[in-house]
Amino acid sequence: MINAYSANGSTRTLLPAEALPQLPDDVTWIDLVNPTPQEDAYVEGLVGIQVPTRVDLRDIEPSSRLYIEKDAVFMTASLVWRADGKDPQLTDVAFILSGNRLITVRYAEPKSFQLFIAALGRAPDEMRNGVTLLGRLLETIADRTAEILENTVDRVDKLSSDIFRDHGRRRAPRFLEAKLADIADHHRLISKVRDSLGSLSRLLTFLMNVPLIKGDKSDASLCRTVAHDVNTLSEHAAFIAGNIAFLLDASLGLINVEQNAIIKIFSIASVVFLPPTLVASIYGMNFHLMPELDWHFGYPLAIVAMILSAIIPFFVFRWKGWL
Structure with a gap:
């Protein structure tokens, strides 16, 4: 599916069957969600650049994830999705700056994108160009990551209370063994978040050195702010990971004591x-x-x-x- 967002706040879905000769000048964001090869070829014909495929997004080499080609800036980051469920995953998302437009290619629907799209109507100024859109989108991704970490802290605190505050009752080893699965779930989520924050940090470092960004003080300041937030979140994620590791060691110790x-x-x-x-x-x-x-x-x-x-x-x- 191809969604096109205009500077005036309007949204439309582009279909290859329409065969538009060119994009309207006011389109500042093209969002490709689970695109087919036909849709990739259609967008490539409209914007004049090659759109990364699913296989291209899986490449982990930094030179294949962050580069400039034909005045277009190509960046790929790993984002967490399904964080509210039992099976959190990482999905690779491509961010492309081509002229005055932002192009995103994704094969999943992270909640950060849903939040950003829902907020576009309330902030039309963010649609003025692709660079500002990218900065605001990355800011929303960082905010969503912070929300995931806050929710994880609450769940870990509750889990810690369940394990240590027995109110005078002896905890059976079987009860503690069941809690090990919850600890593993939290550890897996935090590991995904840390991987995502690492990829976002590399992306922002690369982005701040792009001439297109350095030439605009407002956009450069926004990128620096988001980069600072990502670094802070990385430290917070490391702290949470340490707490989860302590909880795991303590649970294993209690199981040994009970046995x-x-x-x-x-x-x-x-x-x-x-x-x-x-x-x-x-x-x-x-x-x-x-x-x-x-x-x-x-x-x-x-x-x-x-x-x-x-x-x-x-x-x-x-x-x-x-x-």
């Missing part, structure tokens, strides 16, 4: 019942020369000896603080 407590119970039980077993074994040997076998009170005394041999170690363990 050791269970093993300790079995160990103490075996030690408590070992002396009675020894007494019973001795008097179960049935030798003819054992004098205790002829005692009138031999059997009750053996029972009492077994009971005392079980009770005494129990209280010794209590006194030592081993229970």
Whole structure:
């Protein structure tokens, strides 16, 4: 699908079947969403540059993601999407500055694009040229990333409370093991966010050195502000990743403590019942020369000896603080 946005705030969907001879001069943003090869060729014919394909966007070489060709600036960044679900993903998005227009190519629908498109009608000044559009779009992406990090912090805090604040109840290892899956989900999301912020930081560093940006003080200032926000978010993401790592280590430690407590119970039980077993074994040997076998009170005394041999170690363990 090809969406064209004009400086006056109007929007239209371009169809290859229309075969427009040229784009209207007031079109400042062309947004290609899951474009087909026919749509790619159609836009290439309108703007006179080659549009990156899905395979081109997957190239991780910096020289293939950030470059200038025929006075057009080509940039590719990895953005997080599906961040609110259980399966966050990274999607590569191409940003192209060609003349006075911004061209974006994407094969997913990150929420930042939806927010930016929804806000265009409230800020028509942002549509004056492609450079300003790109700066505002990157600003929206940074704001959306900040929102993802804030939501993750809230969920991690709640998870930490569930793990550590047991209100006097012992947490079963099975409960803690279930929480490990939640910790892994948060870690995966933060890893995606950090990868995205890294690609955005490289893009903004490259963008601020483009002559088209350096020649406009307003756009250059906006790019510097967004770059500062991205660097701050990267530090915040690293801090959250550290907290998640601590939560993982603490959960594994609690699981070991709970498992050791269970093993300790079995160990103490075996030690408590070992002396009675020894007494019973001795008097179960049935030798003819054992004098205790002829005692009138031999059997009750053996029972009492077994009971005392079980009770005494129990209280010794209590006194030592081993229970």
